[in-house]
Amino acid sequence: MNFLEERIVKDGVVKEGNVLKVDSFLNHQMDINLLDMMGAEYKKRFAGKNINKILTIEASGIGIAAIVARHFNCPVVFAKKSKSINLEGEMYTAQVESFTHKNVNNVIVAKKFLTPEDHVLIIDDFLANGCALQGLIQIVNAAGATVEGIGIAIEKGFQPGGRMIRNMGYQLESLAIVDGMDAATGGITFRPQ
Secondary structure, three states: OOHHHHHHHHHOEEEOOOEEEOOOOOOOOOOHHHHHHHHHHHHHHOOOOOOOEEEEEOOHHHHHHHHHHHHHOOOEEEEEOOOOOOOOOOEEEEEEEEOOOOEEEEEEEEHHHOOOOOEEEEEEEEEOOOHHHHHHHHHHHHHOOEEEEEEEEEEEOOOOHHHHHHHOOOOEEEEEEEEEEEOOOOEEEEOOO
C-alpha cells in the first residue's frame, strides 16, 4: 500500500453512491506535505517528459496542480467553470459533466495561456467517468499543444474513465486506484500497482 492509499484508508470516508470523501486532506483541507509527496511521485513517473505547463480544472485540482508544478518548475493553468468580467480575449471551451456535482459546465481557458509550444501534464484529484479529462484533452488539442501525460490522485477503477483514457493512448498515472468501496463497512479495496 502506498502513501496515498494509506491516507485514504486512515482518513477517507465512503458514502452511498460510490462517493469517497477525502476533504480532510486532499480537496477541501489540504495536507501540503502529502501533496508535496504526490508532486515528487509524478515527477518520477513522468521523468524524461518535456513538460512545461500543468493544466487542471477548478476547483479541487488547483491545490494539487500547484504543488506538482513546483516539482516541474512550470506554471499552472486551470480551466474555469464560469466566465467572469476579468477574462478577456479568445477562449478555448469544452463541455464537462461532473460525476460529483451531477451537472454540466462549460470550462474555459484563455488562448494566451495555452499554445502549440506547450507540453502539458494534466492533473486532477479524481477520475471516475473521464468527462473532465476528455474536456481538458479537447482544450489542449484545440490549442495545438501536446498532452505529455495525465496524473490523477484517486482513480475509481470500477468506473470506465481510466480504461477509456488509457485506450486513447495517453500515459495515465493514478496514485491510488480504488477497485471497490462499501459504504456500510467503510471498506476500500485498491488495485495493486
